[in-house]
Amino acid sequence: MVRISSNPAIKEKTNLPDWSALVPVLPGQGPRTQALYEAIRRLIEAGTVPPGAKLPPTRDLAARLRTSRISVVAAFERLVADGFATARVGAGTFVSDDVPLIGSSAHPVAPAAKAAMPLPGTLGVATADERTLKIFRTLLSRHLARPTPEHFHYGDPRGGAGLRETIAAYLRTARGVRCDAEHIVVTTGTQQGLDLFVRSMLKPGDGAWIEDPCYPSARAAFEGNGIRLQGVPVDAEGLDPEHGAALMPGARAVYVTPSHQFPLGVAMTMRRRLALIEWARRNDAWIVEDDYDSEFRYAGPPLTAMQGLDASGRVVYLGTFSKVLLPGLRIGYAVLPDDVMKKVIALRARTDRFPSTLAEAALTDLIRGGHLAAHLRRARRKMTAARDALIAGLEGARGLTMTVPEQGLHLLVELDPSVRDTELVEVARSVGFGVRALSAMAVSQPPRQGLVIGFSGFSPEALFKAANALRSALERRQI
Structure with missing residues (x-):
């Protein structure tokens, strides 16, 4: 042969x-x-x-x-x-250009599709920063050129000690979180952290509260594991634990975004936070605190995390670098109480073994070198300009009510109850504006009508143009 x-x-x-x-x-x-x-x-x-x-x-x-x-x-x-x-x-x-492919009549071979660029206003898009990317490329190249031993054997399912220590120091300083490296698990994002918790600590048929309206991916994580969800209405003070206890007394857990509720954008007041912690302690229940965009606060210092207020060990704290840097990095983290940590690590070791050591090493250097802090300062300035351009483009639009967000990466536009937000989503898309319908995020209560619009990842000019196009379209429709 x-x-x-x-x-x-x-x-x-x-x-x-x-x-x-x-x-x-x-x-x-x-x-x-x-x-x-x-x-x-x-x-x-x-x-x-x-x-x-x-x-x-x-x-x-x-x-x-x-x-x-x-x-x-x-x-x-x-x-x-x-x-x-x-x-x-x-x-x-x-x-030849016209060759018949095998099985083409039943299973046509589709050409490889290029990833569509998201429309301005789409949620979950990070803003590229060339200075940060250049530094990160250098750090990755350095670790590839001189790889250390941990890259060549299976690692700790919690993640590398260096990154966990760095995250712990960052969270203690920036968010007031009570933690050390031994209580941190590096994840591939907030969603994995939430899924690991649900699968480890809850069982099918257990009840849980979730904010109403809510973050849809969080709802999917609970419902996909057979958890009975009860939506608890969010008002100007956030989720009300008394209301939740009346709707579902025996809940085993609650999922909240207290620093910047998604999608309404309100911050949970201190009295509600303390009441929720007391409810969890009294009922042996868990609080899952998703602190997804706490770094982006435009007026005053960041709000202290609820986990830092908890002395009873009932809060699971989730965070991510996806919003801060880029989703493609796929690195988040969970701060876990002892009882949760043991079960989560056992599950993590069976399903995902351990995180990427190469990405961890470069990110650790990025944070320790002060580059993340510098990146955040630049990013906040960019996000402020993007937010202001979005508001300017929508200002004066008939039937839309806006409140300038002091934190986060999205804007909520509330509508007159007579206007269906799903219809406006289609109008927006027809003029190149990628908004989401607030009503689609409702859980148990009657849906509110509104638009949820992201301003991260797009230039001020693109956001203003798209928003202005929607305003013009609404005037033509006389909404």
Whole structure:
């Protein structure tokens, strides 16, 4: 048997795809032309080699496959004769544009779709910062160039000690969280942290409260694990534990976003926070505090985390670097009480083993070097400009009521009850504005009508243009 080999010198010279890697084995003796013809034909029919692709020169392919050029020329001639390829004088041989693919009638091979750019106003988009990205690239390259031993063996399911210590120091200073490295788990985002908690500490059929309206992905994490959810209305002071106890007395947990409620944007008052902590202590229940965008506060110091007020160990604290840096980093964290930590680590070790040590190492250096703090200062200035441009674009629009947010990365626009927000979402999309309907985030109570609009990740000019286009569309519709 003659196996595939590759001639790097020829590959570099021709700068063409190495088809020899796709042709599995050619017979050492016998009809090599037939074998090569059949192998290339299968690749073309399966769509592995797409229509219009250029075949390598016959001399180069023969050298790579260690066969005679005569055999390759004969195979190419058969492909042309059978309609699988076309020969162009002076250019070479190409895969035909109209080759029928195997199984194309039942299972068409769709072209690879490019990721659509999100419309201005879309939630969950981070703002790129070139200075931060340049520094992060340097840090990653440094760890790749001089990798340390922890990159070459399986690590701690909690995450690397260096990053956990760095996160703990950051949270103690910036958020007033009571923690050390031993109580932190590095996750692939807030959603994983929430899912690990629910699967570890609750069982199907257990009841839990959730803010109403709520963060839809949090609702999915609970309901996807068989938890009975009760929406508790959010007012100007946040979620009311007395109201929750009346609606579902035996709840085992509550999910809240107290620093900046999603999607209404209100902050839970101190009396409500203390009352909720007391409810959890008295009922042996858990509070899941999602502190998703606490770093982005535009007036006054950041609000202290609820976890820092809890002396009974009933609060699970979740945070993420997705909003701060970029979602593609996929690093978040959970601060867990002792009882929760043991079960979460056991589950994490079975399902995800341990986080990426390479990304952890670079992020640790980024934080310790003061680069994250500098990034946040720049990001807040950018977010303030983006927020103000969004408000300016919407200002004066008929039927819309706005409150300037002092924290976070989204704006809530409330509507007259006679206007359906789902209809306005479609109007907005038709003019290039990616808003979300507030009514879709309702849980148990009658849905409120409003638009939830993100201003992170987009230039002030793009946000103003999109918002102004919606305002003009609303005037034409006389809403």
